[in-house]
Amino acid sequence: MTLKVSHRWGGSLAASLFASLFQAAPPAAAEEKAAMLLPGSINDQSWNALGYSILLALKPHGFTTAYTENVADSDEAEALRGYATQGYNIVMGHSGRFVSAMEQVAPDFPKTQFIAVSGNEGAAPNVMSIDWNNAQFGCQLGVLAARMSKSKMVAGVYGLEGVPNITAQAGGFRICATKAGAKVSILYVKDMEDSAAAKEAALSLIAQGADVITGKLNAAEAGLVQAAKEKHVYVTGRGVDQTKMAPDAVLTNIVEDWPAMFGKTADEVKAGKLFGNFVQYGYDTAPVTGGSLVYDADKPFNPVVPAAVVKELDDMAGQFKAGTLKVEPTREDARGGS
Template identity: 35%
Template structure:
């Protein structure tokens, strides 16, 4: 009876968030992995992808994991430092804006491995990992322009970080490849998570003629529903957020990357570098169309699929452009 109660307690600890800091841990021996996230793990977007990747690594390797969600830039260094001081051997700073905080903490904890999303600068114990969703953004641009009746499509994102700029430029390139005279509207709302502002920006684009929207932030799909235009989701299959308007989504499965990094740390084979898993590695894909592809010309769908296969095989390389835009 005591053994059964003890086992049940461990299960409860694995799924019950701690009251302080929004963390949750799974009981295991060996490497402990933590992730610090800028928004809620329920966003069906960037933070959900991070959380799901962390849980996938826990399942694959049996490592102990913890996370903190809704962490502001101002609090990032304190929380990263807390995890390091508590013996977490691998810590992911899952935000484009946590790089400096991770670098500061890494200097003080040389025996802890840190990973920061697109860090500006690396250290012997600080690596980076990029989200090559710009590869999928190229396909989304092709699809959006090909499905548009107005030849005007929109894109709404958070901050002009390198990854977001790469996504925008690839989206534009894909659109022009499919429809040379198409127009792409873009807006950076100045925040990683501000659904009302994202919705407002997307509605403004629809009022300028956009009838397909790339939802690079929470709130854009709400605008698509309100204006009855197509939306292209990001990070996860977001069709359930707008079953009648979310044509497909560019998904990112972070599980393989987090698992590979954790395994490398365990095996003492980790290297400070940019870890990037895209279409070729099976991490970036287009989600199911859920029947909405009936509203897209067949030749457009065929062209998008052919380009996906070309990217996967290496026959075509999506241009990586992180230049600033107005």
């Protein structure tokens, strides 16, 4: 069962409406219950749809689920409190912006695990963030781009400048592409969903000589792929659907494994463990690595990538796993421009 709660709150009247809603439509009785708060709609085919898929992935782990869409900043604490009061033992917020509200509410519910999706901080004993290691994968993309570039000019298009996971991926890309001998340019766009703006940014970078494009966007990622396809340059994506859009242009995709990350945590919470920290999955947390490089169902890379480059990237993954290779990007590494 998945219960949907979709409305905005405000003041004491809103609090009473929230309480009455749960009295009128309580979730089915279950020992394990998980809820997700979303900043937008689950039908956006992008970030919030991903959040909904994370929630649904907990059902096979024995959780009854519920969610609330379009949660405004001012309503976060009240929404978190509402679910915790109803006995939800996992309450999630779909972005790092929920951490502050979780820190306010968590002391009143010491048996509830609060989790920020793609955050980068936690608070003991029961507020945590989960993300995958953007720096490791960004580094691999940087080496791949440098090796596949003929012009030795590569570029990235990102949104949300300054957000930690963006800094990690963009910075990791710059550090490792530069070490591999390429010149790097980075542009930031205002909207992670604006495919047209992302395409325009990519086209401008291509016009300046970049012949491999990467990035971390939501729906706007498709704009990068479209630009690369039109201009016959290479690109990396965020899902095998983008390989289908431009099989000759896409080199690989970072495919994020949120179900595995959250499933592992959910099982541990069921067993009585609580987390109050930032848990970051990567090659060094195998078998749950948080993501993988995938071209299509049968292979990690486009067949045009030479075997020697594939081996280099595989060796990097092994070094990350062993802890002999570490990348710690700064905001300067992720800066816009060259």
